[in-house]
Amino acid sequence: MKIAVLPGDGIGPEIVAEAVKVLNALGPQFDLETAPVGGAAYDVAGHPLPPATLELAKKADAILFGAVGDWKYDGLARELRPEQAILGLRKHLELFANFRPAICYDELTAASSLKPEIVSGLDILIIRELNGDIYFGQPRGIRTSELPLFKGAREGFDMMHYSEPEVERIGRVAFEAARKRGKKVCSVDKANVLETSQLWRDVMIRVGKDYPDVELTHMYVDNAAMQLVKAPKAFDVVVTGNLFGDILSDEASMLTGSIGMLPSASLDKNNKGLYEPSHGSAPDIAGKGIANPLATILSAAMMLRYSLGLPAEADRIEAAVQQVLSQGLRTADIYTEGTKKVSTIEMGNAVVAAL
């Protein structure tokens, strides 16, 4: 089984190294091949997603991704910035279904900025569409306006866009996922203002009829942003578009207080996928050896389960992570008094030992 390993920027290399250790500890069955991505790839190859990296990602059975982005690339033209690597991988590999669980671990409930009774036991799954919406819609650009009111002024514009088949396929992913969980799907849109959302809602309602065992509700995105703060446990599966999903999945992950623990998966229609931690590249702490590798290690577990057909091995990794938490080991981001603060490498070693 070939795994493309793309560490990226910031803390990416450090946390991916620990996940690789964990994979290797499971046995020799994985053929791991590393390639640069993001700013690191720009530095060596002049592009955040060089052809060789894209090729490797295409031919691999799954991709383990760290994180991209660093302030030092802020001055580059947009198409050369690190973020383009992840957008390009999602698009070229048709990774349209983003799974972002927001789970509150019992041991870490206290780290949340929300009251324990609001988040303890939280287990929701945000499913975000990744290949469409205003991220990729055309036309887009900055030009001189021809509108009577603004004639001659600069204007920026981006097209939000969804077609019926795109909504249908992410809808089915959400309903199938809900069947294996709490059997509730909340579809989030802004159908009171946006035509795209009106289409989205129509299609969700139609597709939902094929899943009579799953409860479908609809919520406006502004209300969803509120309900996530007020009563997040009322949700089970949330399905939404690329833009709203970007915002709400980050909000949801922060509720848990331990975004350093949260993995994510981006899947194509055959369950080939890219796996990455929900957090970013955190350049401010890069190289200090204090980053939390658990989100990446748990992303590797998701990879074994969803793309590589190794659910037992995935369970083993997750149990090992649970065990190090029970042992009281904590990286700085989840440290609280009375627990033992460990480095990135110590945390990785502890998970390997627990395996």
Add this chain to the structure above:
Amino acid sequence: MKIAVLPGDGIGPEIVAEAVKVLNALGPQFDLETAPVGGAAYDVAGHPLPPATLELAKKADAILFGAVGDWKYDGLARELRPEQAILGLRKHLELFANFRPAICYDELTAASSLKPEIVSGLDILIIRELNGDIYFGQPRGIRTSELPLFKGAREGFDMMHYSEPEVERIGRVAFEAARKRGKKVCSVDKANVLETSQLWRDVMIRVGKDYPDVELTHMYVDNAAMQLVKAPKAFDVVVTGNLFGDILSDEASMLTGSIGMLPSASLDKNNKGLYEPSHGSAPDIAGKGIANPLATILSAAMMLRYSLGLPAEADRIEAAVQQVLSQGLRTADIYTEGTKKVSTIEMGNAVVAAL
């Protein structure tokens, strides 16, 4: 001074009635004229914003607005739904600057779903652009796709759009507001993906140079949604576009745990404005006499301060509200043990008495 009173739907009439009582208690200087809006207007005039209501709003010095929306209008075509009234008023009256304070009252800190140390003393101001963005961009619609990939399928599309003068004018409003507060502006965009945001950011940077005494920072919207949960007190003034502002201002108001307390103002360039509570029409509790009228009463205070040049009267209302809170009076939404639960009308009467 002529005030257009537009109670609207759901709890709108109940809460506006209390604010009207408070205005009348200040003296006879206000010429209040009421007109139907939203679903209530559709019922009597076949349109959520009938010409007579729009006329009244145009000729008034300020508008006191309740709330619009009720599930019973869900079946109507979009252009006839209650929400169109508020969108139409914003657009026709060029109310481009939406002020949405998120304030955590000491007496009500416990009502928040966030830990007291995260929200106590919270006082941030979200300034949302209201006349542009994907709310009004063209083209928009649902049609049969001509894209090779989706040919023949239905597609929905909406244009996000901002021109330089639109960004500049809301930017100046934000910098001016920050000058009177904590002297910090955080501009929220998604410039790593959207061209509209790139223009937005460029313009904010340019305009910011005219306000060297105000600190300008930039944040991506996904990160802003996280930081609001993690450390909301780090913000002072947040300025953003119509769509991101819709989401973030609702999220921010929910942090306080007492959205029933939060007023809002939507101003044109001459400080004529529409004033409404941040919460919605809550049709589920309409007619029960339990809605919290304080957000509407505080909206009336904002109206006196911003549009009618009566800051002393605004102060008096705000002090009266503070007093009823100190007296322990609470409507159901902010009730906690040890306080006294009162009805909508009792709360309004108590504010009048405190005046």
